[in-house]
Amino acid sequence: MGEVLSQSEIDNLLAALTTGELDVNEMQETSDKQVKDYDFKRPAKFSKEHLRTLEIIYEHYGRLISTNLPLYLRKSVQTTVASSETVTFSEFSNALSNPVILGIIDFKPLNGNIIVELSPNLGFAMIDRMLGGAGVPLEKNRDFSEIEMTIITKLMIICMQLMKEPWKNVLDINPIMERIETNAQFAQVIAPSDMIAIVTMNIRIGDTEGFMNICLPYFTLEEVMDKLNTKYWFSTMQKEDSSDYHEHIESLIKRVDVPVRAVLGRSVVSVNEFLGLQVGDVIRLDSAVESEMDIFVGNIRKFTALPGSSKDKYAVRITTVRREGE
Numbered sequence: 001m002g003e004v005l006s007q008s009e010i011d012n013l014l015a016a017l018t019t020g021e022l023d024v025n026e027m028q029e030t031s032d033k034q035v036k037d038y039d040f041k042r043p044a045k046f047s048k049e050h051l052r053t054l055e056i057i058y059e060h061y062g063r064l065i066s067t068n069l070p071l072y073l074r075k076s077v078q079t080t081v082a083s084s085e086t087v088t089f090s091e092f093s094n095a096l097s098n099p100v101i102l103g104i105i106d107f108k109p110l111n112g113n114i115i116v117e118l119s120p121n122l123g124f125a126m127i128d129r130m131l132g133g134a135g136v137p138l139e140k141n142r143d144f145s146e147i148e149m150t151i152i153t154k155l156m157i158i159c160m161q162l163m164k165e166p167w168k169n170v171l172d173i174n175p176i177m178e179r180i181e182t183n184a185q186f187a188q189v190i191a192p193s194d195m196i197a198i199v200t201m202n203i204r205i206g207d208t209e210g211f212m213n214i215c216l217p218y219f220t221l222e223e224v225m226d227k228l229n230t231k232y233w234f235s236t237m238q239k240e241d242s243s244d245y246h247e248h249i250e251s252l253i254k255r256v257d258v259p260v261r262a263v264l265g266r267s268v269v270s271v272n273e274f275l276g277l278q279v280g281d282v283i284r285l286d287s288a289v290e291s292e293m294d295i296f297v298g299n300i301r302k303f304t305a306l307p308g309s310s311k312d313k314y315a316v317r318i319t320t321v322r323r324e325g326e
Contacts, residue, residue: 045195045218051084053228058199058214060166065203068162072155073129078204082211085200090192092215096184099143103156104187106176112220113178113189116156119210122203127151135206144182153180159212170227190217197221262305262316263294292319 062079069077096102101123103116121137127148129135144152157177167173181187190196199214221228265285277283287293295303295316305316 046086046197050225050228051086051197054197054199054216055081055084057166057170058201061163062201064162064165065159065201068158069155069205072158073126073135073205075129075135075206080202082200082202084197086195086197088192089190089194089196089215089217092196092198092213093184093187093192097141098184099141099182100184101144101152101156102181102184102187103160104178104181104189105160106178107220108174108176110171110173110220110223112217114175114217114220115187115189115213115215116159117211117213117215118152118156119203119212121208122205122210122212123148123152125205125208125210126155129205130155135208137208149180149182153177156180171224190219194219258298261296262307263296264307265293 059081062081065079066077096117097120099120101118101120103118105114105116107114120141123144124137124141125135128137130151160175160177163175164173195218197216197218199216201212201214203210203212218225265287267283267285269283292304292306293316294301295305295318297303302322303318304320304322305318308315308317
């Protein structure tokens with residue numbers, strides 16, 4: 001509903017038009033709405049909110065890669081999200097080089113696949129590093145051998161498994177690597193005109209730098225599109241129950257082995273006497289038989305106890321518990 005003017009405002013407006021202070025043509029130009037062309041061949045199925053949420057997911061994913069890949073490559077790995085955009089699948093596939101590393105992933109429980117593209121120079125650098133080299137890529141790309149593809153497949157599966165945690169706030173996924181393709185023509189998993197979201201990640205392994213592109217078709221994410229917004233994202237971040245957390249920590253601590261020793265007493269002997277000890281010799285201690293002995297947990301004196309036996313084995317009976325600072 002438009003704004004209603006008072007009689008005095010109407011009179012002032014008419015007076016301004018009469019004196020020429022306002023131009024009717026200028027008023028019409030400013031009131032015209034801007035019309036944007038809509039391309040029905042490229043429907044905007046991914047909003048800026050969707051892309052921002054995907055960036056948040058893969059920023060977390062990048063941190064996991066930077067933490068886990070160095071365990072296998074024995075070299076520092078730095079990963080950042082470079083950009084995110086929406087294109088048609090044909091535009092993505094036409095821009096791929098040859099050879100290329102494409103991981104076709106079944107994004108269970110969602111229907112459909114996603115594609116992870118890794119730059120060939122990163123692939124050759126990883127292979128070189130896994131085989132004991134310095135992690136230097138080839139000067140000129142070539143096709144991958146069977147042994148090299150086995151190594152690449154192993155590393156791609158490791159990277160794929162790391163996606164589970166970042167997607168947890170949206171959906172518990174169980175991705176499965178269907179196959180690795182080195183030719184873009186054999187990776188036509190969706191129609192060329194279908195819209196996809198691409199999250200581009202910049203990966204640096206030592207001095208070698210390249211890109212990893214995560215191709216996310218709308219068809220695959222359609223069931224969870226309503227959850228791909230920051231409002232839902234932060235609302236589902238539930239705080240862990242402190243009681244359950246404490247119980248979990250307590251259960252882990254209960255299974256930890258700690259050294260416990262009972263000290264009967266102390267004595268000072270010379271090295272010559274120590275070397276001459278025989279079975280049956282008696283060592284005089286600085287404590288009486290009826291006095292309590294100290295029990296140490298690790299290096300902390302925790303209990304006092306009296307010596308005894310239980311089922312033909314030496315034992316102690318706890319008499320007091322020493323508190324911290326006592």
